[in-house]
Amino acid sequence: MIILKKICKSYNGKTNVVDNLDLHIQKGEFVVLVGESGCGKTTTLKMINRLIEPTSGQIYINGEDIKSKNKNELRRNIGYVIQNVGLFPHNTIKENIATVPKLCNKKDEEILSKIKYLMDIIELPYEEYAYRYPRELSGGQQQRVGVARALANEPDVILMDEPFSALDPITREQLQDELLRLQEEFGKTIVFVTHDIDEAIKLGDKIAVICDGKIIQYDTPEEILKNPINEFVESFVGKDRLWKTPDMLKAQDIMSNKVVKVYGSRSVAQTIEIMKKHDTTVLAVVEKRARSTEKLLGIVGSNRFYGIENHETKMKDIMKTDVVKIPFDMPLTEVLNIRKEKKLRHSPVVDKEENLLGIITNTSILNVLSQIVPESEEY
């Protein structure tokens, strides 16, 4: 849909503010460019609607090089929302929303019904707000109109440059939620710039972390949180970030992979040795599979050995088989609920083929917790 190819931008001919940047954005994707102030986000964004021309490189939208298009026509088909709202103060809300369709000479009735529809969606009823002026609206309402104005000409692409950063936190949350709803409904391709990593994580299908005009990591929010590519991304994202978005924590993030295993064919005597060696009383019973994976068969605890005379008895005959196997991608909250409900202490985590990946115990959860709690704070 949108392709930026080896884009460079230099204002003084020496340093590149945007440096050899490649970015592929799929149709319908919500991509957030995030980075510290001055890293080149706005410059990158404005090159997409040619408010700024790149020093070198190409940008394609739907396969067409945007340089081959008329600037104004290009811009009329790309929604643009900026931080300072940019509504025309001398025009009413209605006139503001109608700006681009009017530039394109659309029919009056068509424009009117579009305005009514959009004002309904942004929850500023036409009857009440159509003839008001921007200064008679709150900051949040103004920015809603800004979004409606960007949608009015039905563009496929919308560019947003820190649209919510001047708003108070509560209004910002609301508008973020509304934007997500709109995105669900219209399926627009959105390129969104912010310096706020929380906002990026909340909104983006994908996040491009930018530093000094380069994309450091371009990934889903989940990947960026869990597998930051380097220290820069890690510190930018913040260590404790994962806990602020517990939905993203999955079983595999809170399990311990140091799980002590025993093959099902082992005897009681052998198993007791293993338990002694690892100073534990519970083992996972597995069966070897191809490519160094091991299928989980069950769990065995030392309490199972009571009354067993024959020390040659195999584990697979005495193990507990009705264990709750936790899928690796089960959300944290669900895992905790199941453990509480079924009073589980050892919950093995498995992949789709029931291969053993790790084990969740109270200790493993505590371990993860202690890693993530901010280091700077002392208790």
Place this chain on the structure above:
Amino acid sequence: MDIIGFISKNYMTIINKTLEHISLTGISVLLACVIGVPIGFSIVNHKKIANIVINIANVIQTIPSLALFAFCMPYFGIGRNPAIFALFLYALLPIIKNTLIGIRNVNPAIIEAARGMGMSKTQIMLKVEVPMSISVIMAGIRIATVTCIGIATIATLIGAGGLGDLIYQGIGMLNYPMILTGAIASASLALLADFILGICEKQLTSKGIVRQEKA
């Protein structure tokens, strides 16, 4: 000092002189608008040229009015034409200056939004810059008009007519009612013009814009 008596005897002359005065200032200010506003718009993005223009206009403003009228005579002879030209020059400064200030005061974010939505330069000027700066431009026109109505009383000295005729003839004849009539008429004209232009300014300014006091 029988002003009432003077007015009642000479009301036709007074009306004629007033009309002359109105046409003198009206034509000059109109010319100054037609030329000054576009000049303001065309130089707003060229800082150096804008400064030069403002400086020239400032210099013109400092020339004593009588001298300016005199300077115009070699080119336009005597009568209305040199007077109109001189008044036009006086009106130019506040109009260009306020046009510049008005456009410069338009929030750049709004211009950027306009560009980002695909408006052409002309569309931005007509649909954004003019409506957003109209109150400041109108204030400039008001200042120009009031100034010109005052200065136009001197135009009589180069034979251009107007209410100055009454004042200067009155001085020559030591006719105080005549002097006063000319002075009061020109002052009232200035007040009236200011009032009417004030209404125009208000009408032309969108209700969405909080009107700025004179820049």
